Amino acid sequence: MTKFSILITTKNRLPDLKETLNQLSSFIENKNIEFIICDDGSSDGTSNFIETNYNSIQLIKNQKSKGLVYSRNRLLNLTKAKYAITLDDDAHILFQNALEIIENYFESNKKCAVIAFRIFWGKVLPENLSHSQTNSKVKSFVGCGHVWRMEAWRTIPNYPDWFVFYGEEAFASFQLFKNNLEVHYTPDVLVHHRVDVKSRKNQNDYQIRLRRSLRSGWYLYFLFYPWELIPKRFFYTFWVQLKTKVFKGDFKAFLAIIQALVDVFINILRLMKYANRLSKKEFLEYSKLPETKLYWTPRDL
Incomplete structure (x- = not known):
């Protein structure tokens, strides 16, 4: 079984995708990592670029755009990996030891279904990338940077594709909570989301x-x-x-x-x-979990 996959959905954002693939070159070149991209009906030559320049990337296409959530379902149901990392087409992992951190964490935390990464949102990275945060259980995770234990993914319904965009992560987190599974925030894996919020x-x-x-x-x-x-x-x-x-x-x-x-x-x-409604007791327990860690900035130091 392949241990890791990296999954990316993209649509008409070829310049961003090019930068992401350039930043992830060491992962793409690793034959032990499955790399899959879903082109959600792009009209800017995205598929042609991938097919021409990246033979090792598995490309799937939606001939007509089906939306981000639909595309993520396709990717997650296609991968054969044990752990599946999801990134946006304008986001990349910064540290080369990320896979080792992920594997060790999952092995040490058997109830953890999803690891949420530390994410910096901004065009330019800060000089100091160290942090003072600790691993913790949280309510949910961010779509642009997380990793699934695929065994856990298969225990819940697919993301609701009729949401189209936004909310699918919280949907999955509630389903996991009902199954007595957890989402953990692990700041030692850092993602640069190259967005001016x-x-x-x-x-x-x-x-x-x-x-x-x-x-x-x-x-x-x-x-x-x-x-x-x-x-x-x-x-x-x-x-x-x-x-x-x-x-x-x-x-x-x-x-x-x-x-x-x-x-x-x-x-x-x-x-x-x-x-799949929570009982009052379940809702109270869920409400006590720390909030989803959406943004990280150097002010956390």
Whole structure:
């Protein structure tokens, strides 16, 4: 059995992907690592570039775009590896001993199903990459940098591809929690996610990102939260969006909120059908877990 695979989904971001593959060259050249990329309907020559320049990479294609979540399901259900690392097409692992750290950690923590990596978000790396954080159980993980114990992945339902983008990690984390399995944060593996987060609000996809982020959070309420907690949580998040965005003149946010509400209404029967609700006791236990470690900056030192 192959021990490690690296899985990447990409769509029309060839310059970012080129940089990622360049940064991961030592992993690509390692014949003991399975490397699979899903081209989600790109029209910028992504598939041709991979086929021409990287014979060792296994390429799968969606002829028409199916979305990030659908593509990640394809990759995870295709790999034969024991441990599967998922990266975004604009993210790469920094330390060469990452695989050794991952394997040792999984071997020492049998209930750990997913390892969440330390992730730096930004175009330029800080000079000091050391940290003062410790390994810990957490609620969930970030899609752009984590690794699955594939034995655990096969015990839960696939990511819900109708989420399209956002929320699939929390969906999986709730399912794992119901199966008495855990997500652990391991800061010794560092990922550089080459994204300027602050500029995203000014990008063309700001509205659709906000829409999908909101609706995925609301989907998760209906899928996993105890019934009595849903109304308060739902209306609180709705009010926060109005207060922090709409009342300050963010018209795109207003449209995103309305669209997210419509999405919830359209999918309400599906949400009821696939619910795997936590009991009050389970929810209290889950709530005590540390929050997902989304961002790392040198201020953590």
